[in-house]
């Protein structure tokens with residue numbers, strides 16, 4: 001009975017988040033057409049059948065999310081985990097930020113970044129306003145709004161999509177089942193504001209967690225979210241995923257969520273090569289990112305709209321990229337992939353040493 005009530009509460013919450021996301025986008029699009037018609041992207045309307053399929057896949061994502069919590073892969077409390085009061089207080093800022101976004105969009109200005117950053121400290125491909133985001137990834141203002149903006153963009157499914165890395169990760173870590181949990185070290189590459197690390201902490205309460213990102217502002221925000229959690233504080237490291245400051249074979253698992261589509265092809269390969277280098281033989285890599293043309297051709301119009309609506313310079317290349325081939329090039333084996341709503345999840349292993 002208690003389970004049924006919790007499930008009902010979870011479904012109601014997700015429906016509420018979806019409604020909120022759809023309403024916000026509808027209102028902000030109308031306002032943009034009225035006040036900044038030059039900044040309005042030309043989005044193709046989606047056919048009714050496709051919307052129905054999207055809704056069906058979203059329901060399946062929530063069902064899977066519930067099921068895996070019920071199976072004990074992670075605590076059910078994670079399903080409700082969000083900084084509600086904080087988000088509510090930041091929501092007006094999302095509206096206040098919109099005119100700047102429209103302005104950049106209409107001016108096709110994608111290099112509008114804070115003046116005080118040192119451009120030499122970052123790869124050139126990073127120095128852009130991804131999603132037309134104010135300050136790119138390079139300010140506390142951007143970091144303060146990011147989680148809420150992503151929740152709105154994905155109609156409240158961002159966290160269920162991130163949690164899809166947990167089942168393959170736990171399966172992969174079975175290779176180290178003979179070790180004390182506290183000796184398992186897991187790195188989240190491009191951890192951003194640390195939302196994936198929160199999910200990892202729920203599933204692996206004793207493991208050593210590390211998050212790496214190029215943005216110190218995002219890591220500062222991550223530190224705020226993560227400091228609230230009981231247990232060891234994850235280690236947060238500023239760095240480039242293409243060349244990470246960790247020793248060879250020093251990790252048992254690596255995760256990487258929503259990074260690959262923001263990288264040019266060579267950087268994408270470099271990150272996968274680095275993940276391979278860092279993993280101990282037997283270790284597992286789990287990636288989550290956007291669906292692609294090959295696995296979800298029916299959603300091509302959705303992917304096209306995403307590309308048109310947001311500044312995502314490498315997305316077109318990403319959706320046609322062969323990630324399995326890249327993983328194999330990096331040296332990985334046992335490569336598997338699955339799709340959950342708008343997310344593709346890959347799992348791959350570094351071959352264990354033979355005795």
Ligand SMILES: C[S@@+](CC[C@H](N)C(=O)[O-])C[C@H]1O[C@@H](n2cnc3c(N)ncnc32)[C@H](O)[C@@H]1O
Nearest residue numbers: 137190191192213214215218239240241257258
């Ligand atoms: C779309 S966000 C995803 C963040 C987080 N994983 C999530 O699930 O919300 C992309 C993140 O990748 C980081 N990033 C982009 N290029 C990077 C690179 N070469 N090395 C490390 N982090 C990078 C950005 O700073 C940003 O935090």
